[in-house]
Amino acid sequence: MSLPPRAPRSRDERGVVLSTRLLALCISAVAMAGLVYLANDPDEVRPDQATAVRSTPSATPSPSATVAPSTAPLTRKPTPVKPAETYVVVFNNTRTAGLAGTVAEKAKVAGWNVVGSDNWYGTVDGTSVYYPPRLKQAAEALGRDLGITRLKPSEEPMQFDRLTVILTDDYS
Known part of the structure; x- marks a missing residue:
């Protein structure tokens, strides 16, 4: 078998x-x-990150080439800041009672979407506007509106969908 x-x-x-x-x-x-x-290659160049390609002219021009390639670098136009669409929180890191509320009101009058104010417990090195990378231009504009020149990238435990203002004793 x-x-x-x-x-x-x-x-x-x-x-x-x-x-x-x-x-x-x-x-x-x-x-x-x-x-x-x-x-899902992280090194892949996406269209929004593409760089300008420069070509060198050949000895014999191509009859189909009608437009010369630009040698100027590609630049992005800055997106306009929309204060009413940008969340802002203001924190007081001083002994001055009500300072965060006063500055929050000043930001509201300037058109910013203030979603909260409170006390900040911790150590910061000076009055600053903290921003996530996509809101850097908005942070610059908010800083101008509030008279704050120090801008810093957001860090934990801050929320990364909004601008965070922390006021210290150097705020006038």
Whole structure:
């Protein structure tokens, strides 16, 4: 009596026997992981990060070339600051009672969307407007409106969807 044929097997470097199906599944999983990595490549240049490509003129001009490429670098136009659409919180880090509320009201009068004011507990090195990267221009504008010249990137525990104003004893 003869035995039914077995599925072909292959051995890895340690001598472990793997079935052909399992080996095919492993290879497929590695291939899929590679495709996912390539699709989500962090080094990929996105259209909003593209740099200008400069070409050197050839000795013989192309008859189809009608417009010379620009050698000026691509620049983004600054987006206009919309105070009414920018969240702002104001914190008092002084012993002057009500300072955060007073400055919050000043920001509201200037058109900013003030969503809160309170006391700040901790140490900061001076009155500052803290901003997440996308709101740097707004921080500059708010600083001008409130007479604050020190701007700093937001840090924990600040919220990163708004501007944070922290007032210290140097605020006049």
